Amino acid sequence: MSERSAGGLRFDPEDPVLARVAWSRICEPGDADAYQLVAAAGPVAALRAALNGTAGCRRWRVRLPDADPVRDLATLGRFGGRLLVPGAPEWPAALDDLGAWAPFCLWVRGPLQAAAACRRSVAVVGSRAATGYGEHLAALIGAGCAERGFTVVSGAAYGIDGAAHRGSLSGGGPTLAVLACGVDRSYPRGHERLIERIAADGLVLSEVPPGSAPTRWRFVERNRLIAAMSRATVVVEATWRSGALVTAHRAGELGRPVGAVPGLVTAPTSAGCHRLLREGVATCVTDAAEVVELAAPIGEFLDPAAPDGEFRLPPDDRRVLDSLPVRRAAALASLSRVAGLEQATVASALGRLELQGLAVREPAGWRRDRSRGGA
Amino acid sequence: MSERSAGGLRFDPEDPVLARVAWSRICEPGDADAYQLVAAAGPVAALRAALNGTAGCRRWRVRLPDADPVRDLATLGRFGGRLLVPGAPEWPAALDDLGAWAPFCLWVRGPLQAAAACRRSVAVVGSRAATGYGEHLAALIGAGCAERGFTVVSGAAYGIDGAAHRGSLSGGGPTLAVLACGVDRSYPRGHERLIERIAADGLVLSEVPPGSAPTRWRFVERNRLIAAMSRATVVVEATWRSGALVTAHRAGELGRPVGAVPGLVTAPTSAGCHRLLREGVATCVTDAAEVVELAAPIGEFLDPAAPDGEFRLPPDDRRVLDSLPVRRAAALASLSRVAGLEQATVASALGRLELQGLAVREPAGWRRDRSRGGA
Numbered sequence: 001m002s003e004r005s006a007g008g009l010r011f012d013p014e015d016p017v018l019a020r021v022a023w024s025r026i027c028e029p030g031d032a033d034a035y036q037l038v039a040a041a042g043p044v045a046a047l048r049a050a051l052n053g054t055a056g057c058r059r060w061r062v063r064l065p066d067a068d069p070v071r072d073l074a075t076l077g078r079f080g081g082r083l084l085v086p087g088a089p090e091w092p093a094a095l096d097d098l099g100a101w102a103p104f105c106l107w108v109r110g111p112l113q114a115a116a117a118c119r120r121s122v123a124v125v126g127s128r129a130a131t132g133y134g135e136h137l138a139a140l141i142g143a144g145c146a147e148r149g150f151t152v153v154s155g156a157a158y159g160i161d162g163a164a165h166r167g168s169l170s171g172g173g174p175t176l177a178v179l180a181c182g183v184d185r186s187y188p189r190g191h192e193r194l195i196e197r198i199a200a201d202g203l204v205l206s207e208v209p210p211g212s213a214p215t216r217w218r219f220v221e222r223n224r225l226i227a228a229m230s231r232a233t234v235v236v237e238a239t240w241r242s243g244a245l246v247t248a249h250r251a252g253e254l255g256r257p258v259g260a261v262p263g264l265v266t267a268p269t270s271a272g273c274h275r276l277l278r279e280g281v282a283t284c285v286t287d288a289a290e291v292v293e294l295a296a297p298i299g300e301f302l303d304p305a306a307p308d309g310e311f312r313l314p315p316d317d318r319r320v321l322d323s324l325p326v327r328r329a330a331a332l333a334s335l336s337r338v339a340g341l342e343q344a345t346v347a348s349a350l351g352r353l354e355l356q357g358l359a360v361r362e363p364a365g366w367r368r369d370r371s372r373g374g375a
Numbered sequence: 376m377s378e379r380s381a382g383g384l385r386f387d388p389e390d391p392v393l394a395r396v397a398w399s400r401i402c403e404p405g406d407a408d409a410y411q412l413v414a415a416a417g418p419v420a421a422l423r424a425a426l427n428g429t430a431g432c433r434r435w436r437v438r439l440p441d442a443d444p445v446r447d448l449a450t451l452g453r454f455g456g457r458l459l460v461p462g463a464p465e466w467p468a469a470l471d472d473l474g475a476w477a478p479f480c481l482w483v484r485g486p487l488q489a490a491a492a493c494r495r496s497v498a499v500v501g502s503r504a505a506t507g508y509g510e511h512l513a514a515l516i517g518a519g520c521a522e523r524g525f526t527v528v529s530g531a532a533y534g535i536d537g538a539a540h541r542g543s544l545s546g547g548g549p550t551l552a553v554l555a556c557g558v559d560r561s562y563p564r565g566h567e568r569l570i571e572r573i574a575a576d577g578l579v580l581s582e583v584p585p586g587s588a589p590t591r592w593r594f595v596e597r598n599r600l601i602a603a604m605s606r607a608t609v610v611v612e613a614t615w616r617s618g619a620l621v622t623a624h625r626a627g628e629l630g631r632p633v634g635a636v637p638g639l640v641t642a643p644t645s646a647g648c649h650r651l652l653r654e655g656v657a658t659c660v661t662d663a664a665e666v667v668e669l670a671a672p673i674g675e676f677l678d679p680a681a682p683d684g685e686f687r688l689p690p691d692d693r694r695v696l697d698s699l700p701v702r703r704a705a706a707l708a709s710l711s712r713v714a715g716l717e718q719a720t721v722a723s724a725l726g727r728l729e730l731q732g733l734a735v736r737e738p739a740g741w742r743r744d745r746s747r748g749g750a
Binding site for chain 2: 060133220261265285286341
């Protein structure tokens with residue numbers, strides 16, 4: 001613990017980085033007043049206003065005496081982590097889209113470079129209480145995004161989040177976990193090993209300092225970071241009021257594309273996804289290729305394997321094909337009557353159908369080729 | 376069979392109704408040239424042009440010698456049917472939206488009045504090769520629409536169509552089957568009893584004369600009638616290239632709302648529905664209430680049972696709730712530190728939380744009410 005300075009503080013409030021760290025300790029995520037003050041005055045002057053009890057700034061004094069940025073940074077260092085502040089090379093430019101709602105700083109652990117990871121990234125989120133179907137798809141999408149070189153961003157929770165991270169790791173891709181607690185903690189406990197794997201290969205980050213507990217409020221605000229750090233957000237499974245919907249709405253507010261994976265309408269675990277689709281918030285996505293299409297600039301990652309349009313014959317050809325008998329060949333005059341088309345029209349249609357292998361010419365006339373499609 | 380008239384015809388070509396009937400015999404559905412000619416010149420003058428072999432009108436002569444409108448009407452009469460022509464009281468005004476693509480006439484069987492039935496109507500369509508899930512939903516939606524006073528329009532096919540008609544009948548509602556063959560025929564054969572039930576209680580109709588076979592071309596064009604006669608079209612299950620997608624696109628072209636029921640993305644039977652959702656053609660619908668909402672003028676049939684918005688506390692209240700201990704009550708000063716809010720703010724938040732039953736006041740301070748939600 002650092003010694004107290006003259007102002008009763010444990011740190012030098014004139015150091016801009018320490019001031020940011022202090023702000024991340026004395027404020028809760030999403031505190032709009034604090035963000036605006038820091039954005040307008042800078043962290044040092046803003047802290048001074050809080051210390052002096054300037055009107056409107058007094059409530060931030062409550063936690064100031066306990067704030068100890070030097071100790072927080074030392075804790076981070078023990079976990080091999082590093083601090084990112086706005087403007088630093090590794091700071092993801094995507095976070096600036098949050099405007100005054102951008103975090104004061106980011107506490108990160110892992111070899112992945114945050115700025116680079118967010119350049120091609122997709123958030124894959126959803127319910128903790130997921131079904132086998134949902135986890136299967138989250139893993140498939142996570143792996144498919146990884147194979148296409150996209151970072152999978154999620155919240156390391158049980159259910160969809162965990163399946164998405166694991167899918168990404170299985171696809172050999174970078175994955176990024178945004179926690180609602182300090183990066184020195186593993187929440188949920190059952191995902192301790194998963195979070196350690198992400199910290200070893202990808203990136204674990206948080207806007208709250210080491211030691212912070214994952215409160216419900218922090219979960220809600222954490223979602224804005226997931227949305228902002230991703231080019232698109234996809235909800236795989238979500239109940240009608242799932243927190244994943246908050247992430248989806250935040251992404252939409254930031255102008256990021258939102259996708260939702262449909263499911264059985266009889267499954268409550270897909271009700272939130274269908275809600276997003278119905279309300280026009282999300283686009284329907286069914287596989288990793290469609291997810292990447294959502295996240296990538298238009299034309300950048302077109303999927304060459306997408307199915308083509310409907311197979312349709314021109315009207316006359318279709319009518320002639322309809323009139324062709326399957327077994328015994330029919331003469332041109334008979335086909336003309338059945339199809340209701342002139343003989344010349346029928347003859348030229350038959351020529352085209354023959355070329356496509358749909359009609360067979362015989363001595364007695366024409367019949368359909370049963371071995372081919374079109375029936 | 377009628378005697379031949381002077382022009383070698385079996386009927387009086389100057390009778391406007393007989394002329395329309397003849398046109399429905401000598402033309403295939405969707406023959407744009409014929410529709411435009413009849414719309415511009417009227418059926419009688421148009422027929423004269425065909426008879427005289429006027430340039431561009433000769434192809435319609437092919438079937439004219441065999442056309443026998445009087446016999447066709449007699450056949451219809453034997454089945455208890457009736458003929459509808461544009462402008463007649465029972466003619467559905469909705470068909471006029473087809474413009475030049477409106478049918479020449481309709482051959483109908485059943486007690487339902489066509490014009491009235493189309494005023495509150497929903498098309499429920501989909502694949503013949505449906506799954507149990509799809510048929511279950513088609514039946515639920517059919518019954519739910521019937522209960523809300525909506526006519527269910529479909530094509531009497533196996534799978535989704537049949538389930539939708541049966542659902543409507545089970546809900547005691549009117550149902551309307553549009554056939555691709557003559558109304559004297561039952562196609563598919565396995566739906567003979569279902570089609571007879573619809574003819575007994577609802578309405579069976581077709582634009583092709585009695586005796587006509589259900590060709591593929593007629594199926595495709597039949598779909599435009601289903602789309603036009605319905606206020607909205609809903610696809611319950613469809614493969615990537617299902618004919619139900621044609622109906623959906625026709626509905627969209629007519630400015631009618633289109634709905635699609637989502638399903639498992641791993642099911643090929645839902646691929647067409649997801650395609651419609653992805654391409655922005657359809658709105659996601661999950662039950663009959665949402666289908667009716669699609670079909671009804673805005674505000675006319677709002678569902679009072681729709682779930683409300685997300686349960687969200689104001690930020691300060693949520694932070695105070697987060698900071699409340701579950702077991703031992705905490706003093707205001709302690710809560711203020713944990714929440715990072717001034718004591719006055721915490722006190723007023725506690726008051727609101729207490730009113731909602733989320734916080735409990737004790738001699739030592741405050742704790743959370745574990746028996747309630749919000750945890």
